[in-house]
Amino acid sequence: MKDKIKEILRENTSKNSLGVIVTRPSQELIIMRGISGSGKSTKAKSLVKEGIIHSTDEVIESFGDYREFFAKMIKAQEEKQENAFAPLHKAHGTNFRNAVNSMKSGISPVIVDNTNLKANEPKNYVVEALKMGYDDSNIKIVDVGTGGLVAEGLAKRNSHGVPLEKIKAMIESHKSVGELTLKKILESKDMYKTSDVSYSAVVLDPASRTKLLSHLHPHEIPSDYKIFCHHMTITMGSLKDKADIGKEVRLTVTEVGLSDMAMAVKVEGYPSKNAIPHITIAVNPNGGKPKDSNAIKKWQPVKHFGVNGVVTEIKNI
Secondary structure, three states, rough: HHHHHHHHHHOOOEEEOOOEEEOOOOOOOOEEOOOOOOOOHHHHHHOOOOOEOOOHHHHHHHHHHHHHHHHHHHHHHHHOOOOOOOOHHHHHHHHHHHHHHHHHHOOOOOEEOOOOOOOOHHHHHHHHHHHHHHHHHHEEEEEEEEOOOHHHHHHHHOOOOOHHHHHHHHHHHHHHOOOOOOOHHHHOOOOOOOOOEEEEEEEEEEHHHHHHHHOOHHHHHOOOOOOOOOOEEEEEOOOOOOHOOOOEEEEEEEEEOOOOOOEEEEEEEEOOOOOOOOOEEOOOOOOOOHHHHHHHEEEEHHHHHHEEEEEEEEEOO
């Protein structure tokens, strides 16, 4: 009898499009879709209730000035810089991880407030929700389109200064895809492949970390600063060429710098995407971050000495 009951229960268990048993029948994921300036974000706010909105635009704004962010990216593209779009991919990755954490915590609805014009743009959010046990019917696409406006009106209305030509291209992209459905999303090719690697670096070995700190007399490091002395950043994200992972590297310390926010040493010996290859020694606990080492202006030469490290990809926690 017990086996018969179990068999009946299995037969009646609901599964979603990925064949995953629905374990979160009441949680909703809402994918917003629309042209910049269409009122998409306003619509999202009217739907959020006790839920949460996740927007890549908000992530970008947390990095600094929104228009400057894209101006730098466009300049990097024009100069054919490697990884010109890395900052944008990073922002999308951050927004995705934030949304996943909200879904895992049981928040509902979770609203993804991106333009999502192409079917593959929201795919990673949808797939993750289905893997968690969301029901197909609770993954909803809310498409505001142009909000009833023509391109010129959208260009004037959008808050991020998206130019008219870009708006026109977005409208054409929206039209070419047509109605966005769960089936279209799942069948689309992956667009944003989120990496589990936060940054790649030459990570100091323990002996070199001790050596570096001992060469900088204790009185030179502000007493209240938080010690890092961990690595020299090679690049954000993963390495394009994986051949050097695990390679032992000798770095030469040449100068020391200090600002109100950070203390660092300049190093030579291995390529870095930073304008000034460096190792952050310590940061001001009142708002200082390792990235503030890039803004240090005052540097002083020191007697050159070497430290050792290993080329490593640092994964997100």
